[in-house]
Amino acid sequence: xxxxxxxxxxxxxxxxxxxxxxxxxxxxxxxxxxxxxxxxxxxxxxxxxxxxxxxxxxxxxxxxxxxxxxxxxxxxxxxxxxxxxxxxxxxxxxxxxxxxxxxxxxxxxxxxxxxxxxxxxxxxxxxxxxxxxxxxxxxxxxxxxxxxxxxxxxxxxxxxxxxxxxxxxxxxxxxxxxxxxxxxxxxxxxxxxxxxxxxxxxxxxxxxxxxxxxxxxxxxxxxxxxxxxxxxxxxxxxxxxxxxxxxxxxxxxxxxxxxxxxxxxxxxxxxxxxxxxxxxx
Numbered sequence: 001x002x003x004x005x006x007x008x009x010x011x012x013x014x015x016x017x018x019x020x021x022x023x024x025x026x027x028x029x030x031x032x033x034x035x036x037x038x039x040x041x042x043x044x045x046x047x048x049x050x051x052x053x054x055x056x057x058x059x060x061x062x063x064x065x066x067x068x069x070x071x072x073x074x075x076x077x078x079x080x081x082x083x084x085x086x087x088x089x090x091x092x093x094x095x096x097x098x099x100x101x102x103x104x105x106x107x108x109x110x111x112x113x114x115x116x117x118x119x120x121x122x123x124x125x126x127x128x129x130x131x132x133x134x135x136x137x138x139x140x141x142x143x144x145x146x147x148x149x150x151x152x153x154x155x156x157x158x159x160x161x162x163x164x165x166x167x168x169x170x171x172x173x174x175x176x177x178x179x180x181x182x183x184x185x186x187x188x189x190x191x192x193x194x195x196x197x198x199x200x201x202x203x204x205x206x207x208x209x210x211x212x213x214x215x216x217x218x219x220x221x222x223x224x225x226x227x228x229x230x231x232x233x234x235x236x237x238x239x240x241x242x243x244x245x246x247x248x249x250x251x252x253x254x255x256x257x258x259x260x261x262x263x264x265x266x267x268x269x270x271x272x273x274x275x276x277x278x279x280x281x
Contacts, residue, residue: 036223078264101234104231
């Protein structure tokens with residue numbers, strides 16, 4: 001259970017950071033297909049699914065609570081080292097992904113899919129996406145409907161390997177407002193501020209419901225793809241894993257490079273790789 005909570009924390013961190021794919025991190029942790037199966041069979045295999053999903057979502061919840069208070073500082077002050085840490089976490093999942101295709105004959109179609117997804121993710125990163133205008137989170141029927149829709153889109157992209165759900169939020173102008181809403185809600189809870197708590201619930205509840213709806217919707221589609229075209233799906237994932245380091249460095253930046261930062265970055269890369277490798281076992 002502790003191991004799955006740690007996996008959830010890593011996945012949660014990835015989902016909150018723009019440019020880092022939570023879906024890719026799920027693959028790196030070796031739980032992607034099992035997680036998708038547990039979501040799509042939640043009601044038919046209730047006890048088994050809950051026992052698997054609960055610690056992971058506890059970990060994700062911990063990450064979502066902690067991230068707004070610290071991760072932006074790390075990316076602002078140590079972008080190179082922090083990006084290399086996440087690159088290590090992603091590359092550490094490559095052996096787990098390779099196990100799913102090892103022993104099968106490699107077809108031209110498999111390589112085409114792998115290269116296509118590599119080019120897709122790297123190409124999107126090279127396009128230099130810019131942040132959209134900050135969204136208005138004032139409480140109204142229209143705002144609630146928008147928050148629900150944004151939650152659906154964000155969660156669907158968070159589950160797909162190679163796609164950053166938080167980057168999608170950033171482009172729609174909801175990333176910083178949602179993070180701020182989470183931070184203010186936590187502060188209100190700690191201070192027993194009922195007005196702040198109710199305001200936070202009014203913003204986060206429709207967004208959260210949309211997130212759950214989006215996860216269930218996309219999970220079923222992904223399960224069908226894995227059932228019908230498993231080898232193509234895993235070759236696509238390998239392409240996404242290989243392209244993620246390129247996307248992270250292009251979108252996250254590297255800051256100033258010094259001998260110390262390179263050494264620290266190398267240590268962070270190795271640490272991330274080992275952590276992903278161990279958690280994926």
